[in-house]
Amino acid sequence: MLAEQIMFCNRLLLTRNDRLPFDIISAVAKAIHPLNPSVDVLAVSWGNIELSTLLAILDYNFDRVELLISELEALVGNMDTPCNNEELIWRVIRDDRPFHPQRLWDTCHRFMGMGVYRSKGFLAPRRDDLALLWNQSAGSISLALIGYWKAGVLEHTDNNLTREERSALQRHIDTASGRFGDRCCQLTIIGNATEVNDFTHALSLCLLTEEEIQWWMSGGVFPDPWPQKVTRLS
Template structure:
């Protein structure tokens, strides 16, 4: 029985997974390839799911899109939801390949262990996306990541560094994102610093999700034997944080803020330039500004980087913008 290729986009919060996913979707659409998509968000507010649905390439009504929100896909309940999503997609639609975007707090081990036994999909690429700017700013060009990770191992503790390092250790292709914001020599130093975590893997610099689909589809299938010992060594520690709120074990919490009021332009400017403090790994959501009340805007913050983007028009603007996508 022919198995459907699966490409997984894994990486910490704000690493650029959705940007890459949209790029790969566009390439597949231009080539008239059929693709199914699963998007995971640990928050109840499924921003990434809305953004992918807005591409109009995939949607739930076409039986080629499933969103798993308010859960980490690597938790036990998340694995069950993933199993259900894959069964649903495979039963209702034949696809050339499947794309899975994990949440930023998802650990690769449970996913790899689950897919090792799957009979209907073949894991083609397990991509780990790493925010080069974040590693450079927060971990001294990446040089502090391994020592802090080793310290957690010695103490039997878990931290964000554990998740970052182990996402790299399980991948079969490592992608450095946001490298366009740094000098080439800095990107090279970051790559050199983290390469010992997975010395057999190829490292690519990928600005703005600029990765060719053929680069992934031509890869050999994921080598489960290569990570068998790694799974044996780590699974007891990882399983201990799986039952429920996996993200809280890494001192990661989330909060949804709902408010119908617009952002004040000057206060928004001040917040972006003066008041974004440390400790906010990721924030993302839709907002509007007075005087531009027909525009659906996206707030997109990762570590010290903030983007404000026009996404589409609100449904209230349907009479004046009948030819545009609506949110």
């Protein structure tokens, strides 16, 4: 399927350029470019693409695609598609309890195997005013600050909100179902059935216990091995 997508595209983007050395990116580009030699290959860092680059893309060449389909039709008709017995499933963790950062770190290093293809979502104590996005694809994991929990904003006295804005936020928080206002944990895991089930179970054990929640709310701080520095993208 990936080869077909490359053959029919009109611009080929290589993501994760920020995570791989230039020689690997260059080798990948040279290896796949023969599948569609008429298009440009563009390496993208952090998903950033210049608007001028997008505007410079030519209109899709349907005539070339029609010719390609006719050339491949006989070949595709004679191909024996291998049967894939792998069961692909997804699981969702929804909980108002935050993750214990150290247990989450240990679990991701021990239980997230090659069969966990995709997972997304995040919340960690000690950063309870921040809405953090957990984004995992295959072996690539990233954390991104996507905003602030409304409950966290109201806890800061220097938020420069008007009385009306504070009231609107408070009404939203009051309607939330969790114990910590709008703060919540929602994580979706996709992949091989066995590994996803094992990873989901391991993640559920990373959620704070009631005793840990009481300690945390009284000012306790958990060990946090996750990155502390923030990279700002222009």
